[in-house]
Amino acid sequence: xxxxxxxxxxxxxxxxxxxxxxxxxxxxxxxxxxxxxxxxxxxxxxxxxxxxxxxxxxxxxxxxxxxxxxxxxxxxxxxxxxxxxxxxxxxxxxxxxxxxxxxxxxxxxxxxxxxxxxxxxxxxxxxxxxxxxxxxxxxxxxxxxxxxxxxxxxxxxxxxxxxxxxxxxxxxxxxxxxxxxxxxxxxxxxxxxxxxxxxxxxxxxxxxxxxxxxxxxxxxxxxxxxxxxxxxxxxxxxxxxxxxxxxxxxxxxxxxxxxxxxxxxxxxxxxxxxxxxxxxxxxxxxxx
Amino acid sequence: xxxxxxxxxxxxxxxxxxxxxxxxxxxxxxxxxxxxxxxxxxxxxxxxxxxxxxxxxxxxxxxxxxxxxxxxxxxxxxxxxxxxxxxxxxxxxxxxxxxxxxxxxxxxxxxxxxxxxxxxxxxxxxxxxxxxxxxxxxxxxxxxxxxxxxxxxxxxxxxxxxxxxxxxxxxxxxxxxxxxxxxxxxxxxxxxxxxxxxxxxxxxxxxxxxxxxxxxxxxxxxxxxxxxxxxxxxxxxxxxxxxxxxxxxxxxxxxxxxxxxxxxxxxxxxxxxxxxxxxxxxxxxxxxxxxxxxxxxxxxxxxxxxxxxxxxxxxxxxxxxxxxxxxxxxx
Numbered sequence: 001x002x003x004x005x006x007x008x009x010x011x012x013x014x015x016x017x018x019x020x021x022x023x024x025x026x027x028x029x030x031x032x033x034x035x036x037x038x039x040x041x042x043x044x045x046x047x048x049x050x051x052x053x054x055x056x057x058x059x060x061x062x063x064x065x066x067x068x069x070x071x072x073x074x075x076x077x078x079x080x081x082x083x084x085x086x087x088x089x090x091x092x093x094x095x096x097x098x099x100x101x102x103x104x105x106x107x108x109x110x111x112x113x114x115x116x117x118x119x120x121x122x123x124x125x126x127x128x129x130x131x132x133x134x135x136x137x138x139x140x141x142x143x144x145x146x147x148x149x150x151x152x153x154x155x156x157x158x159x160x161x162x163x164x165x166x167x168x169x170x171x172x173x174x175x176x177x178x179x180x181x182x183x184x185x186x187x188x189x190x191x192x193x194x195x196x197x198x199x200x201x202x203x204x205x206x207x208x209x210x211x212x213x214x215x216x217x218x219x220x221x222x223x224x225x226x227x228x229x230x231x232x233x234x235x236x237x238x239x240x241x242x243x244x245x246x247x248x249x250x251x252x253x254x255x256x257x258x259x260x261x262x263x264x265x266x267x268x269x270x271x272x273x274x275x276x277x278x279x280x281x282x283x284x285x286x287x288x
Numbered sequence: 289x290x291x292x293x294x295x296x297x298x299x300x301x302x303x304x305x306x307x308x309x310x311x312x313x314x315x316x317x318x319x320x321x322x323x324x325x326x327x328x329x330x331x332x333x334x335x336x337x338x339x340x341x342x343x344x345x346x347x348x349x350x351x352x353x354x355x356x357x358x359x360x361x362x363x364x365x366x367x368x369x370x371x372x373x374x375x376x377x378x379x380x381x382x383x384x385x386x387x388x389x390x391x392x393x394x395x396x397x398x399x400x401x402x403x404x405x406x407x408x409x410x411x412x413x414x415x416x417x418x419x420x421x422x423x424x425x426x427x428x429x430x431x432x433x434x435x436x437x438x439x440x441x442x443x444x445x446x447x448x449x450x451x452x453x454x455x456x457x458x459x460x461x462x463x464x465x466x467x468x469x470x471x472x473x474x475x476x477x478x479x480x481x482x483x484x485x486x487x488x489x490x491x492x493x494x495x496x497x498x499x500x501x502x503x504x505x506x507x508x509x510x511x512x513x514x515x516x517x518x519x520x521x522x523x524x525x526x527x528x529x530x531x532x533x534x535x536x537x538x539x540x541x542x543x544x545x546x547x548x549x550x551x552x553x554x555x556x557x558x559x560x561x562x563x564x565x566x567x568x569x570x571x572x573x574x575x576x577x578x579x580x581x582x583x584x585x586x587x588x589x590x591x592x593x594x595x596x597x598x599x600x601x602x603x604x605x606x607x608x609x610x611x612x613x614x615x616x617x618x619x
Binding site: 065078079080081084085086087088089091092094104108112 | 348
């Protein structure tokens with residue numbers, strides 16, 4: 001019995017010293033992290049959020065500016081905007097791991113011998129809940145917080161199943177994710193393959209634009225034809241949807257069912273809460 | 289008067305002085321740009337890094353980022369304003385820029401097509417270069433006269449821009465979009481030594497070739513009639529001069545994307561200072577264009593650091609008022 005305990009302890013000790021670890025990135029490439037990283041630079045908001053949730057924000061030495069960054073990171077040195085970070089500013093911080101780098105910047109950083117880890121769809125694009133979970137797992141492995149990350153994933157999955165159970169069997173509500181930057185600008189909608197689409201389906205809705213692949217610009221006329229009963233949009237754009245003289249004719253606007261949701265809460269570690277919010281808005285009667 | 293300096297001697301010393309000054313300014317600017325950047329490196333840190341000493345971080349920033357970037361900026365500025373000067377001379381049109389023959393729109397469309405459909409191993413700069421050359425070749429085949437060439441250039445530029453917009457539309461909702469946008473905005477942020485090694489001989493060779501033809505460009509810019517009268521064949525002459533300018537522009541754009549205003553404004557500035565003779569105008573435009581773009585890029589890197597402005601914004605914001613000032617003074 002004593003020997004068994006010893007063996008388990010040894011195993012735990014070995015597991016604890018997991019480095020070097022190897023994590024598969026969005027390109028299917030094995031990224032080798034030689035030792036526990038302590039100087040992280042974060043280039044996409046989701047990765048910053050994951051680190052904050054893992055209570056490891058102390059390891060971050062720099063962050064790319066984005067309105068979606070968690071507030072905890074606002075005092076850290078910035079390395080330029082998230083859509084175009086500065087290579088020089090990143091290098092000046094001497095990071096031992098860069099999270100969420102993509103495109104040209106990633107190639108340059110790797111050529112200079114800096115380890116970059118990005119997961120999800122091509123170039124780190126987050127396509128849905130699974131990509132969020134994969135990002136949590138990858139970051140957990142990369143920074144030596146695998147167990148905590150797994151627990152986080154378990155919690156999110158459990159919350160998602162709870163929401164889904166609550167609306168099981170309810171008739172699907174026709175809905176749309178609609179982005180309207182200004183009253184007179186074209187409307188963009190989310191179709192199949194977007195995180196918005198997945199959330200709509202899981203929350204008991206039916207995406208009226210499920211014949212569209214990805215995000216697409218549609219005419220307001222098309223919205224009249226599809227007539228969603230509920231519309232989700234960015235909180236800053238709710239007014240645009242409500243005030244549009246054309247959209248006034250669709251059911252969602254007539255019945256006042258236009259709701260704002262931050263995109264940063266969708267591709268986020270808070271995705272389960274966002275799903276719950278969505279389900280409550282689509283099926284208020286199920287949550288009474 | 290006791291000493292009468294011959295006008296010939298005077299101009300020679302004048303030229304020598306001017307070119308020594310511009311060359312020194314060029315070297316000095318590239319070197320100064322290596323000391324300036326968003327990373328807080330002290331003067332002595334940069335000096336140590338330049339000598340190959342000091343910490344790794346500073347060495348990488350100085351040798352792998354700032355130095356190739358400043359060098360590429362100089363070469364790109366030189367190539368663009370040289371070919372701008374040639375285009376303005378050949379077309380006898382002050383509005384001509386390096387992009388009159390559709391090179392910019394063609395390269396952008398080429399790069400966009402490679403990003404949208406091309407296999408990942410196909411180098412984007414190669415696609416951009418081919419697109420630029422193709423566009424210029426089509427324009428050359430379609431336009432007979434000077435005006436015809438300019439109109440064909442405008443028409444095909446619009447066509448290629450439309451093709452780019454279509455490709456942008458197809459790749460919407462995808463990070464690849466931003467790679468295409470790079471070519472439409474232009475910038476030096478991806479500069480590497482291999483880029484510099486590629487562009488340097490092209491710019492050097494192009495400058496020498498075009499310089500050697502400067503006198504004939506003078507004749508051509510007086511009009512086809514006068515050129516013919518001087519025993520030159522205008523169409524053949526135009527082909528060589530435009531060919532050289534297009535080659536310079538397309539190589540540059542394929543590495544840096546489309547950077548505006550340098551090729552339009554710098555030759556005009558030099559013309560206001562030095563007069564229209566191309567023997568002086570071409571090399572001085574090249575040097576001044578290089579210096580101008582190096583400083584524009586320093587500005588672009590520092591103003592909102594660590595964010596970087598697109599360098600085309602700086603070339604326009606700084607270049608246009610200065611140009612207007614020169615224009616007013618000249619009148």
